[in-house]
Amino acid sequence: MRPVYLVSGGVSKFAKARPDVTFQPMVKEAYDYALKDVGISQKRFTEIADGSVASYFSDHFQRQLMSGIMVQDYLGLCPKPSHRVEGGGATGGLCLQEAWKAVASGYMDVCVAYGFETMSHVQTWKGNEFIALASDVSFDYPVGGFYSGYYAMMVTRHMKEYGTTVEQMAAVSVKNHMNAYHNPYAQKRDRLTIADVRNSPMVAWPLTRRDICVMSDGAAACIVASEDGLRKLEKAARTTFKPLVKITGIGRGTDAMRMADRPHLQVPLFPWEEPYQDLKYPGVHSFRAGRTASIQAYRHAGITNPLEQIDFVELHDAYTSSEIQTYEDMGLCRYGEGGPFAASGAAFLPNVDYGLDFPGEVGKCPVNPSGGLIACGHPVGATGLMQAVFALWQLQGTVKKHFGDGKLQVKGAKRGAIHSHAGTGTYVTVSILQRA
Amino acid sequence: MAKTKAQAKVKAVKPALVVDDAKQEESLEGTVLYNVPFPKDLKQLKGMAPIIIKHPYHIDYVHSYGQDSPFFAGLANKKLLATRCPKCGYTYATPKLHCMWDGAECNWVELPETGTIHCFTVCHFGSEEFLKETPFILALIEFEGANTRFLTRLIGFDPNQASLDWIGMKVKPKFKRLSKFKPTDVYFVPA
Numbered sequence: 060m061r062p063v064y065l066v067s068g069g070v071s072k073f074a075k076a077r078p079d080v081t082f083q084p085m086v087k088e089a090y091d092y093a094l095k096d097v098g099i100s101q102k103r104f105t106e107i108a109d110g111s112v113a114s115y116f117s118d119h120f121q122r123q124l125m126s127g128i129m130v131q132d133y134l135g136l137c138p139k140p141s142h143r144v145e146g147g148g149a150t151g152g153l154c155l156q157e158a159w160k161a162v163a164s165g166y167m168d169v170c171v172a173y174g175f176e177t178m179s180h181v182q183t184w185k186g187n188e189f190i191a192l193a194s195d196v197s198f199d200y201p202v203g204g205f206y207s208g209y210y211a212m213m214v215t216r217h218m219k220e221y222g223t224t225v226e227q228m229a230a231v232s233v234k235n236h237m238n239a240y241h242n243p244y245a246q247k248r249d250r251l252t253i254a255d256v257r258n259s260p261m262v263a264w265p266l267t268r269r270d271i272c273v274m275s276d277g278a279a280a281c282i283v284a285s286e287d288g289l290r291k292l293e294k295a296a297r298t299t300f301k302p303l304v305k306i307t308g309i310g311r312g313t314d315a316m317r318m319a320d321r322p323h324l325q326v327p328l329f330p331w332e333e334p335y336q337d338l339k340y341p342g343v344h345s346f347r348a349g350r351t352a353s354i355q356a357y358r359h360a361g362i363t364n365p366l367e368q369i370d371f372v373e374l375h376d377a378y379t380s381s382e383i384q385t386y387e388d389m390g391l392c393r394y395g396e397g398g399p400f401a402a403s404g405a406a407f408l409p410n411v412d413y414g415l416d417f418p419g420e421v422g423k424c425p426v427n428p429s430g431g432l433i434a435c436g437h438p439v440g441a442t443g444l445m446q447a448v449f450a451l452w453q454l455q456g457t458v459k460k461h462f463g464d465g466k467l468q469v470k471g472a473k474r475g476a477i478h479s480h481a482g483t484g485t486y487v488t489v490s491i492l493q494r495a
Numbered sequence: 496m497a498k499t500k501a502q503a504k505v506k507a508v509k510p511a512l513v514v515d516d517a518k519q520e521e522s523l524e525g526t527v528l529y530n531v532p533f534p535k536d537l538k539q540l541k542g543m544a545p546i547i548i549k550h551p552y553h554i555d556y557v558h559s560y561g562q563d564s565p566f567f568a569g570l571a572n573k574k575l576l577a578t579r580c581p582k583c584g585y586t587y588a589t590p591k592l593h594c595m596w597d598g599a600e601c602n603w604v605e606l607p608e609t610g611t612i613h614c615f616t617v618c619h620f621g622s623e624e625f626l627k628e629t630p631f632i633l634a635l636i637e638f639e640g641a642n643t644r645f646l647t648r649l650i651g652f653d654p655n656q657a658s659l660d661w662i663g664m665k666v667k668p669k670f671k672r673l674s675k676f677k678p679t680d681v682y683f684v685p686a
């Protein structure tokens with residue numbers, strides 16, 4: 060496999076609704092930003108680009124099939140090769156990895172990964188119905204299909220198994236909303252307290268509205284290139300790009316669609332990890348796909364101590380509970396320690412005031428410095444690519460330039476992990492990005 | 496479908512009348528519009544507000560339960576069926592015709608008459624189809640002798656008294672007298 064660089068990226072401002080545009084110009088906003096950031100005109104870039112991968116989740120939301128090709132032609136990328144990827148909430152993460160594959164394999168030198176979702180075309184509760192169709196329509200959906208309900212069941216088991224508390228979950232919400240306060244791309248930029256989160260309307264016990272991400276319209280785009288591709292782009296831009304960011308680790312995993320089918324087995328261990336006694340794994344309290352993806356990505360990137368060797372993580376926090384479960388899957392702490400880890404301060408940014416007291420070292424490994432899905436929004440097909448763009452800016456040290464506020468810049472970040480996750484943990488991707 | 500019950504709670508720290516994100520629920524009822532104002536000067540068109548229309552989409556699907564059909568026939572006859580692998584004995588409390596460990600074709604068996612709550616939630620909101628049924632309780636039920644679990648509704652628990660203590664409690668199935676051939680033909684109540 061050849062070395063692969065993440066060269067540039069762009070994100071549209073995520074919003075509850077974008078009635079001012081259809082999805083194609085919304086993707087163009089993100090795409091134009093990515094091109095402008097490397098100083099290459101669309102005409103010149105089109106001559107260089109070898110193809111693309113399109114990322115969007117639902118055909119129901121738009122009532123439009125083959126939206127991908129409509130973006131491809133709007134961006135002027137026809138007749139270059141392209142395909143659509145779909146894997147629920149992990150669609151964006153899968154898309155970035157498909158672009159990586161195209162470049163790593165030598166099939167392409169420059170590949171565009173673009174993604175979008177327009178969720179405002181139906182009302183919230185109809186949207187929840189569409190999303191719930193991503194559960195078994197014979198056995199799961201008819202019982203009361205509701206994703207917040209599914210994740211709530213997973214967390215009541217996590218609480219029972221490990222003693223995880225709603226206050227620990229609320230700390231995640233406070234963190235991500237407060238981070239987003241400094242991110243102009245985010246949809247929910249709120250200063251909250253633990254009490255605000257708990258007093259917010261109950262959606263699916265014990266998850267309140269502030270434990271759950273919102274639906275959005277939004278788009279994101281990434282430019283991925285080989286060393287040859289990089290040279291072509293630099294020539295077109297009449298400059299050398301610095302610092303460079305490489306994609307150094309790729310991992311993916313899966314699990315059964317029906318939560319009821321999740322087995323009780325042994326934990327797949329990291330090479331450095333002590334075995335667990337009497338832990339029925341994954342059950343519904345953990346994401347086996349997330350652990351599987353992490354093991355692969357860390358092995359690929361040569362990571363042997365994630366907490367020490369990863370400077371920040373952008374992970375899929377559609378629910379505060381799933382951020383806590385994901386700390387464990389990704390080995391930032393052991394299984395069962397996700398709750399205390401959330402409250403310890405380790406995942407918070409050291410220079411942001413959250414109005415909380417922490418028992419431990421603050422900022423050991425900031426998680427979701429951008430604000431994550433809970434605060435940025437979750438336009439499904441764009442989300443995983445948004446994480447890649449925000450991680451790229453962290454590693455370039457350009458957060459201030461792009462956000463107009465450097466508060467969220469993780470100082471001296473050299474290596475970041477991004478984590479994309481679909482329906483109750485059915486598909487999960489982990490990708491490692493590193494300053495070259 | 497509009498949800499009429501109050502969706503916002505009073506925050507303790509603010510005056511009693513201030514609610515978190517108070518709003519009237521949106522509905523899709525509306526009038527049909529046959530024309531809109533149009534400027535003489537085409538340059539003004541870029542400042543025009545977007546035209547937003549209603550686009551209904553109704554479908555009746557013909558959905559076959561296929562190999563899982565005996566399960567639904569079982570519910571109509573007050574029997575809760577599982578499948579068991581003849582090779583390894585793995586038992587699927589939510590039926591699967593083929594074993595995920597060895598690919599063998601499973602046989603139909605009856606589940607025990609009681610189970611325990613593995614995990615649960617109380618849905619205070621839901622998808623549009625189920626919104627009118629809120630608050631309702633979802634739970635996964637585990638059974639002695641079965642390796643996987645079963646998703647169901649719990650009845651007979653107070654949705655406003657949700658507690659982790661419910662996990663591990665004994666429950667038993669109840670069947671609807673008039674079957675609808677849905678997994679909700681069975682629900683669970685305290686045993």
Ligand SMILES: [Zn+2]
Binds near residue numbers: 582585594595598
């Ligand atoms: Zn078997």
